[in-house]
Amino acid sequence: GAGVSQSPSNKVTEKGKDVELRCDPISGHTALYWYRQRLGQGLEFLIYFQGNSAPDKSGLPSDRFSAERTGESVSTLTIQRTQQEDSAVYLCASSSGLAGYEQYFGPGTRLTVT
Amino acid sequence: AQKVTQAQTEISVVEKEDVTLDCVYETRDTTYYLFWYKQPPSGELVFLIRRNSFDEQNEISGRYSWNFQKSTSSFNFTITASQVVDSAVYFCAPHNTDKLIFGTGTRLQVFP
Numbered sequence: 105g106a107g108v109s110q111s112p113s114n115k116v117t118e119k120g121k122d123v124e125l126r127c128d129p130i131s132g133h134t135a136l137y138w139y140r141q142r143l144g145q146g147l148e149f150l151i152y153f154q155g156n157s158a159p160d161k162s163g164l165p166s167d168r169f170s171a172e173r174t175g176e177s178v179s180t181l182t183i184q185r186t187q188q189e190d191s192a193v194y195l196c197a198s199s200s201g202l203a204g205y206e207q208y209f210g211p212g213t214r215l216t217v218t
Numbered sequence: 219a220q221k222v223t224q225a226q227t228e229i230s231v232v233e234k235e236d237v238t239l240d241c242v243y244e245t246r247d248t249t250y251y252l253f254w255y256k257q258p259p260s261g262e263l264v265f266l267i268r269r270n271s272f273d274e275q276n277e278i279s280g281r282y283s284w285n286f287q288k289s290t291s292s293f294n295f296t297i298t299a300s301q302v303v304d305s306a307v308y309f310c311a312p313h314n315t316d317k318l319i320f321g322t323g324t325r326l327q328v329f330p
Binding site: 137139145146147148149152154160163193195197202203204206207208209210211212 | 222250251253255260261262263264265268270309311313316317318319320321322323
């Protein structure tokens with residue numbers, strides 16, 4: 105079946121502009137995660153959604169970052185008033201559950217803020 | 219603090235050599251899961267192995283094996299008879315209170 109997809113694959117934006125990144129999880133996966141990966145670094149957790157529960161936003165670095173998910177499908181990550189330090193690859197993952205379930209990752213969106 | 223330490227930043231080996239990637243983690247949880255993921259040059263992370271904290275039996279799966287020692291909080295990963303296609307960045311990741319905590323990764327280069 106189809107894997108996790110993300111769009112756009114690349115995004116170049118000017119400092120101060122807002123951007124929206126999209127993630128389509130694997131059908132039937134109840135959990136959805138967003139991570140950020142700066143160049144040469146590990147993955148930094150941002151937020152996760154599990155079913156109808158309130159999302160865990162503990163990893164969002166500032167109030168410029170927000171995310172939404174419609175039911176158990178598409179999610180969008182929004183970054184307002186982008187800064188150069190927001191430049192990174194944003195990865196989305198989905199899984200069948202939380203603890204102990206492997207996460208399946210999308211190809212990521214490379215965001216460059218100029 | 220809960221964190222993962224992958225002390226080896228980069229490892230280079232020649233094809234067919236065995237290679238072990240080290241991982242030491244800290245967690246407040248008494249039960250948890252441990253994962254290894256691979257990130258090839260294409261960038262997409264691939265799940266490799268999973269271990270739960272209450273089962274310390276070490277296993278082998280094909281060319282992969284792992285050594286989990288709860289007493290020392292280590293979860294080392296070994297590739298036997300490495301191949302060029304194994305070249306990638308490898309991440310150790312404990313699953314801690316519903317989210318993965320990633321280390322900084324170990325870059326493995328396998329030369330022909």
